[in-house]
Amino acid sequence: MHHWRIDDARQTLVLAATGERLPQVVYWGPALPAQENLATLHATHAIDVTGGMLDANPDLSLCPEATRSFPGQPGLIVRDGEGTPLLPKFCYDSESNGNDLRLIYRDAANGLTLTFIFALDPDTHIITAQTVLDADAPVHLHWLAAPVLPAPQHSGEMIDFSGRWCGEFQTNRTAWSAGMRYRENRTGRTGHEHFPGLIIPCTGATNTQGEAYGFHYGWSGGHRMIAEELQDGRRQIQWGHAARMETEAATQFKTAPLYITYSPSGLNGCATAFQRHLRDRIITWPKPDAPRPVHYNCWEAIYFDHNVPALKDIATRAADLGAERFVLDDGWFGQRDDDTRSLSDWTVDPRKYPDGLHPLIDHVHGLGMTFGIWFEPEMINPDSDIHRAHPDWALGGEDQTLGRQQKALNMALPAVRDFLYDRMSAILREHPIDYIKWDHNRVLPMPDAAQTRGSYALIDRLRADFPQVEIESCASGGGRVDFGILQRTQRVWLSDSNDALERLRIQHNAALFLPLSVTGSHVGPRYCHTSGRMHDITFRAWVAAQRHMGFEMDPRELTDKEATVLRHVTAWWKANRDWMQRADILRLDSADPAVIAEQQLAADGARFVVFAGKADTSAQIAPRPLRLTALDPNAQYLISLANQQDIHHLSRGTPALKSGPVTLTGRYLMANGITLPWSFPDRMWVLEGKKL
Incomplete structure (x- = not known):
């Protein structure tokens, strides 16, 4: 028998293994006394056997094995280099228990090693879990689950998340029943449609009371979630990359980190654990002690109509309202007069900026604001100089369906990453820029984990060479919001909707995972172009003041009364932001x-x-x-x-x-x-x- 326990003041997770078999979670919930006998706990965890069953119940292990008669979804599906399906059977090899717990299991016959890693943060109450598969010879991976966890029996439903453009973070409550709740995102990015989060409330739990379990899979590519109830009543939760994401045979595969937590204080206990862990452990802040600056983005003021005198006037008005950062959005480069051309031609447009960007940046700095700029690095328009020179750099077939008149670049190619690094670093070296709005406006033509790793590599390289530059993750709004991208960025654009009523709900649900400090929220125009609604300035301003506040309207449209209200709310936010940045939502x-x-x-x-x-x-x-x-x-x-x-x-x-x-x-x-x-x-x- 092998037993392990992971503890903080709020929760205990107990792992146990029979003989050499893979371990299973036999307890996860409120903190247990130190004297709890784990062998007894393991024995009492076993369920009974009756007619119509096997003579013993196969383990619901950290990686359920088909070869051990497990009746549900297995945690690993793999083929050898020739394509022959393998049925692994893992046995105990070794363990280490330093800063994290590592349990290593080996299938000598198939040349496979499985490592489970658990790390607990006692201050945030987040347990980070990950699975690594090593192979002696290259294998083809179909599915690898992060450490598999049981779902609580005292729960009647689960809460997961769907959405759409301008309608992110919609909650779905699904009753537990025999069979499987299967969520898979095959779009190649985190997605508006399938945010990789799950909350399982126990019966009677609300936002503020009762027990709940939280899960988040920290990966920006496609993912898969399985919530399965077996006929014997046991329930399992699996998370991993979307199936068949790995197109090449390899000798090592890793899941992304799976972040989990138990809460004795309702959904809010999960929310505050995720908020604190993201803010205090995952994000790397260029200026950790600096207050979050009031943000101005010019997109809904000018769209593609860039005009330096008009932009200077807008910047002056934004500063007068209280803005501290000015962001130049899409349209400053190439021949970018609309969204059909020039993506990847990352040089300043001399027609719009005959003297370059410096006169505008100098004006912005003279107003006491810092300067940010928009890029969409992973994308390319067929109508662009770079596509004409390198059509082979585009991901997917020539006859693919375009998205927003664009294709994706193949980020797995080193030449593509080098080109993007050279163009982007040239802009950053030549100009005093402290912020990038990094956009991603279409789904991929096919899921591909190498694409996500390539994007991560480019961001990591730029962050290493320009550590003072903050990056916002935008993907048509909230299409790339997860803890994987937020290891590399410091802000998310939660939705392209600046409709305050839509935002109120989106922000409320996103707070189950995201703190104020990373969540951009802007005061939009009087008439919202994504919903057709008009809202009073007080409502628009206070909804933006719930998160990292900014403006994204044309300040030239404001009446004197509206400008007065906006100055007042902005001043209130500035007076309170120091403590609100550290607050629990x-x-x-x-x-x-x-x-x-x-x-x-x-x-x-x-x-x-x-x-x-x-x-x-x-x-x-x-x-x-x-x-x-x-x-x-x-x-x-x-x-x-x-x-x-x-x-x-x-x-x-x-x-x-x-x-x-x-x-x-x-x-x-x-x-x-x-x-x-x-x-x-x-x-x-x-x-x-x-x-x-």
Whole structure:
């Protein structure tokens, strides 16, 4: 018998193996006492056998093996160099238990070695798990799962994520039943359609209470998720690269890291673990102590119509509103007058910039802002100088369907990466640029893990040589958002939708994994071109202030009143961003389904802000009390309405909040909740709380 345990203050994960067989997870949940007998635990974990079954239950191991009669999906499907399917049977080889736990298993007959790696961060409560397959001779890989975990029996459903362009992070609740929930993304990037995350709530769990288990697969290519319930009642969760992603035989294959956590405090416990781990362990910040700058992006102001005097005027107005970074979006290079040409011709367009970019950059710097620029490095238009010179650099067949009039470059080719590095580094060396908006506007013609590794290699090379440059991951909005790309970047563009109502929901769901500091959110134009809706400036501004704030409208369209509101909200955000960057984003359980609310709680618990967004018309007349969470029940909190000026004249009653701050205990705020003033839909109340 072999036993291992991984512990922090919140959770224990116990692995056990019978004889030389692969280990299985026999316990994962609340922290166990140190004296727990693991052999007894292993023995009591076994389920009974009855008629119509094998005489013993095959292990639901870290890599379930078909050759050991496992009745569900196996964790490894592999063929030898000649294409003959293999049925591996692994036996214990060795282990090491330093900073991480490594368990090594060997199939001598087939020349295969399987290594499982587990690393626990006791501060963030994230366990990172990975599987590595080594082969004595090259093999063809069909499927390799990261360490396979059981799903809790005390759960009636699972929550995973789908979406579309301008509609990312939609949640799906699927009931457990016999059979398989199979999610596979074969688009070659993380995808709007299949964010690689899973939350399994136990029965009765909500945002703020109950038990939940969280999973995230940190990989920017296609992935596969299997949530399977066997006929004996056991449940397994598998994550890995999409099947058949590896096109070449090789002697080593690795899964991406699988990030997992157990929460005793509802979905929020998973959310804060992922938020903290991403912010504090995965992201590498060029300026770790610098506040997140207020961002201005010119895309929805000018599109492809670049004009230096107009851009200077826009920059001046953006700075006056409070912007601290100016980003020049698509259209500055080649002959790029629309989205049909010039991708990969990364030289400054002399028609639009006769004196180069320096006059604009100097003007931006003179206003006290830094300068950023847009690239879409992995893509190429057929109508481009580079495609005409190197048609063989494009990925996929000549007759492929284009996406946004473009193909993808084959990032597995060193010549392609060298070319892109040379062009991009020339721009970065010649200009004082501290930010890249790195876009990716089409799916790949076929899934290919080498494409993702090539993209990572290019970003890594540029980061090494230009460590002061921050990078945003954009892929038509939220098409490449995951912990793999965020090892190399510092911000994500969550959605191309600047519609504040859409953003309210998208940001709320993305907070299950993403902190404020990486999540870009911009005040869009009065008329939103992606939804056709118009929203009041107060709603647009406060929704952007929930995350890393920026603007992406034409500031020349603003009325004096709108400019005043935007300056006010921006100043509020700047005054609070230092603590909000380190805060936990806690989703609140709203008694009114029309209200989407969250509480951002400072790391020391001394202050918080509640954003309560009205996404629809309520069924009842007056607002229902909104329960807060994670406060000290015995402490007193001073509560005030940060946007009292937004009270409408149809709000005619006298709730205490309307006339000034109120002092209430944490117990009352969590048990009864706070009663907000009446408002129309598409409005936001902002509550500030300070612990006395």
